[in-house]
Amino acid sequence: MSRRRSARPAWWLRAGAAGLAVAGLGVAVARPEYVLEAEFARQRWLAGASETTFQVAGHRWAAVQAGPADAPLVLLVHGFTGSKENWLPMTRELARGHRVLAVDLPGWGDSERLAGGDYGPSAQAARLAEFIAALPQSPQLVVGHSMGGQIVGLMAARNPGIAPRLVLMSAAGVRFDENAFASAVLAGENPFQVTNRAELKRYLGIVFAEPPFVPWPASAALVSRRRADAEFEQRVLDGIGRGPEAFALEEELGAITAPSLLLWCRDDRVIDASAADVFAAGLRDSRTVLLNGCGHMPMMAQPRQVADTLAGFLR
Structure with a gap:
């Protein structure tokens, strides 16, 4: 018994x-989306981050925040097809001594997208300036990655003094040694297009030197999101990569007064590292850091090294 x-x-x-x-x-x-959201929640928990929203420039902005409330504020701006979650691995490191705020730009991620809205680089730069002006705490460092770097650069050029220091990370907006990605963009294609799992694998191979494995069903959720955004992505890419605004930042670099850090990976297959030389030639005050062993996503591939570099530059 x-x-x-x-x-x-x-x-x-x-x-x-x-x-x-x-x-x-x-x-x-x-609902594979639930699995993806659970993974983002896990990453927020590891980073000690929480979700928040703002209503600025006619849009609802979604963001994640972490770190001591009285510490210097670092504002993080994602790139093309990116999101606030891209910064979570690095936030886990940086938030130990800094207040970190990562946003979804209007039109992207969980932020609001208005039908017929202009989400090109100039319009986004103006919105970002409004966003910073509305913050209760002024950022001591504004970091822009890829398209986000182009937007941050235009904002700084057109609003001198808006941020004490800038980081342009793998930033778009200038000419560079043409690679396969640039050739495809100039030909009217979207090399980042993801409408199926094979294209997701190709996309990860472009942006990472060592592509991460994305298990099902998270991969299915990512494909679903990107498929729904395909038309929007194409319109935005027309503006940032091949339209009349594509290289406006290159012409305005001399107007940026803030000391700037140019942070690149040597193996970037999207924005070739030669772009850093163009930025350095046009900026008044800059320094360049080139990392080894990573691609277009240094904050995800080498989060601790990038966090240490940002903290050192801020000091």
Whole structure:
């Protein structure tokens, strides 16, 4: 009798675990987005970050924040097809001594997108200037990655003194030694297009020197998001990569007064590292840091090294 009683809890535990597994699989199949959101929640927890929103420049902005409230504020701006979540691995390191705020630009991620809205670089630069002006704490450092670097640069050129220091990370907006990515953009293509899992794998191979493995069903959720944004991405890419505003920043670099850090990976297959030389030639006050062993996403590939570099530049 005693053996039967001791066996019953184990049976129920096994049955319960199996039931949870089946239920979890059902959720994953029906709503893969839930799995992706759970992963983002896990990353926020690891970074000690929380979600927040702002209503500025006619849009609702979604953001994540972390770090001591009285520490110097670092504002992070993502790139083309990116999001605030791109910064979470680095936020885990940087937020130990800084207040970190990573935003989804209007039109992207969880921020508001208005039908017929202009989400080109100049319009976004103007919105970002309004956003910074509305913050209760002025950022001591504004970091822009890729398209975000182009937007941050235009904002700084047109609003002198808006930020004490800038970081332009793998930034767009200037000419560079043409690579396969640039050739495709100039030909009217979107090399970042993702409408299926094969294109997701190709995309990751472009932006990472060592592409991460994205398991199902998170991969299905990412593909679904990117497929829904395909038309929007194409319109934005027309503006940042090949329209009349594509190289406006290059012409305005001399108007940027803030000391600027140019941060690149040597193996960037999107914005070739030769772009850093163009920025350095046009800026009044800049320094360049080139990292080894990473591609277009240094803040994800080498979060600790990038966080240390930003903290050192801010000091």
